[in-house]
Amino acid sequence: MTISNIIFIIVFLGALAFFGFKVKQIIANIKLGKAENRFDRKSERLKTMLRVALGQSKMRARPIAAILHMFIYVAFMITQIELIEIIIDGATGSHRIFQPMLGGLYTFTISLIEVLSLLALVATIAFLSRRNLIKLPRFVKSEMNGWPKLDGNIILYLEFVLVICIFTMNGADEVLHVRSGHESYGFAISSWMGPMFFGGMETTTLIILERVGWWGHIIMVLTFLCYLPFSKHLHIIWAFPNTYFSKLRPMGQFTNMESVTNEVKLMMDPNADPYAVPAVDPDAVPQKFGAKDVEDLSWVNILNAYTCTECGRCTSECPANITGKKLSPRKIMMDVRDRAEEVGAGKRKEGDKFNDGKSLLGDFITEEEIWACTSCNACVQACPVNIDPLEIIMDLRRYLVMEESKMPSELATMNTNIENNQAPWQFSPSDRFKWKDEA
Numbered sequence: 001m002t003i004s005n006i007i008f009i010i011v012f013l014g015a016l017a018f019f020g021f022k023v024k025q026i027i028a029n030i031k032l033g034k035a036e037n038r039f040d041r042k043s044e045r046l047k048t049m050l051r052v053a054l055g056q057s058k059m060r061a062r063p064i065a066a067i068l069h070m071f072i073y074v075a076f077m078i079t080q081i082e083l084i085e086i087i088i089d090g091a092t093g094s095h096r097i098f099q100p101m102l103g104g105l106y107t108f109t110i111s112l113i114e115v116l117s118l119l120a121l122v123a124t125i126a127f128l129s130r131r132n133l134i135k136l137p138r139f140v141k142s143e144m145n146g147w148p149k150l151d152g153n154i155i156l157y158l159e160f161v162l163v164i165c166i167f168t169m170n171g172a173d174e175v176l177h178v179r180s181g182h183e184s185y186g187f188a189i190s191s192w193m194g195p196m197f198f199g200g201m202e203t204t205t206l207i208i209l210e211r212v213g214w215w216g217h218i219i220m221v222l223t224f225l226c227y228l229p230f231s232k233h234l235h236i237i238w239a240f241p242n243t244y245f246s247k248l249r250p251m252g253q254f255t256n257m258e259s260v261t262n263e264v265k266l267m268m269d270p271n272a273d274p275y276a277v278p279a280v281d282p283d284a285v286p287q288k289f290g291a292k293d294v295e296d297l298s299w300v301n302i303l304n305a306y307t308c309t310e311c312g313r314c315t316s317e318c319p320a321n322i323t324g325k326k327l328s329p330r331k332i333m334m335d336v337r338d339r340a341e342e343v344g345a346g347k348r349k350e351g352d353k354f355n356d357g358k359s360l361l362g363d364f365i366t367e368e369e370i371w372a373c374t375s376c377n378a379c380v381q382a383c384p385v386n387i388d389p390l391e392i393i394m395d396l397r398r399y400l401v402m403e404e405s406k407m408p409s410e411l412a413t414m415n416t417n418i419e420n421n422q423a424p425w426q427f428s429p430s431d432r433f434k435w436k437d438e439a
């Protein structure tokens with residue numbers, strides 16, 4: 001085993017350990033949320049995951065972006081085969097260990113990887129232009145200033161360098177391979193591109209170039225791995241559990257609280273005997289109505305936040321945002337993730353006594369934002385990974401109304417009327433049929 005193999009093993013295992021450590025922290029942050037049973041209807045959930053996450057069915061609403069995204073996605077999946085070979089080569093000192101074993105299949109696989117990598121390169125350039133040159137409106141909203149913009153670009157730069165490294169490695173290797181008396185590898189792109197760009201170089205230079213491409217490739221992959229937990233690109237992992245656990249009930253159906261439902265039933269039925277209503281299980285009565293902070297949300301809401309790709313499709317379809325209101329469903333998801341990170345880090349440091357005096361509602365999301373929502377579900381429909389910002393907005397509103405009696409004056413009047421008149425209008429129930437006499 002050479003020193004190079006030892007360095008490789010240390011770097012590789014170090015990156016894996018760091019990634020595992022960060023993912024464990026994120027899972028702990030997701031678990032900050034309240035329990036919710038999303039483990040039912042398993043086959044339906046599996047089908048949803050395969051259709052939405054693996055099949056990318058909701059991406060099709062914007063076909064050009066869907067095709068470009070598909071190039072990167074498929075290239076990412078297939079390149080893992082080459083990555084396995086690189087890892088084995090790096091750890092054992094072999095060179096293209098699969099080539100003699102697989103023969104023609106190897107040539108086909110690497111050729112496929114090269115074609116997909118080229119398409120991924122085209123998609124990467126298109127995505128970079130979309131963000132930085134064309135400045136698509138959904139990528140330049142205020143919540144995308146600073147780190148989110150940089151994050152979107154960093155990952156595209158990494159992809160760009162990664163693809164260049166793949167072609168440098170394969171191209172230089174092709175020339176070295178033929179120069180040492182072997183037949184051409186026959187790869188779809190590097191077998192002609194290599195001799196074209198590197199054919200006139202010294203053998204020593206080619207060896208260095210091949211090693212630079214090889215190490216560059218694996219270092220980009222490991223950098224990507226360590227960077228993922230800090231980036232919106234974590235969606236390449238979370239998209240699968242997120243779609244599996246996504247809401248299966250109809251989009252417009254809200255959750256009810258048993259204690260409140262019983263109260264309403266009593267109020268709406270004049271013949272109801274309050275003592276006949278089954279007593280509410282004291283354990284079923286929530287400690288708090290609605291949500292003020294991330295710990296009041298469900299774990300699914302927090303998983304949603306970590307899955308958000310910050311694509312802005314929700315915000316670009318949101319009628320409140322389109323008409324100039326302060327609300328952006330994408331920002332709601334980003335705020336939930338940022339707050340979960342903050343609370344998670346605080347609890348790891350100070351334990352359950354952690355209290356920074358801040359909360360999701362107020363310090364991250366304002367009342368103005370949540371009251372701008374029309375509850376139309378357009379954001380839920382538009383999200384390519386089945387995220388539900390509306391559920392969070394509704395829980396924040398529920399807290400304001402039921403815990404703090406805070407709501408816009410129009411709603412306050414309506415609620416008072418419902419309470420006093422059993423209808424949203426300012427008429428006594430006894431006057432309800434007066435219109436008939438006046439007609």
Ligand code: SF4
Nearest residue numbers: 318373374376377379
């Ligand atoms: S449900 Fe609310 S946040 Fe979502 S699109 Fe409609 S108005 Fe916007």
Ligand code: SF4
Nearest residue numbers: 308309311312314383
């Ligand atoms: S919630 Fe969905 S649609 Fe909105 S930015 Fe995140 S991933 Fe995109």
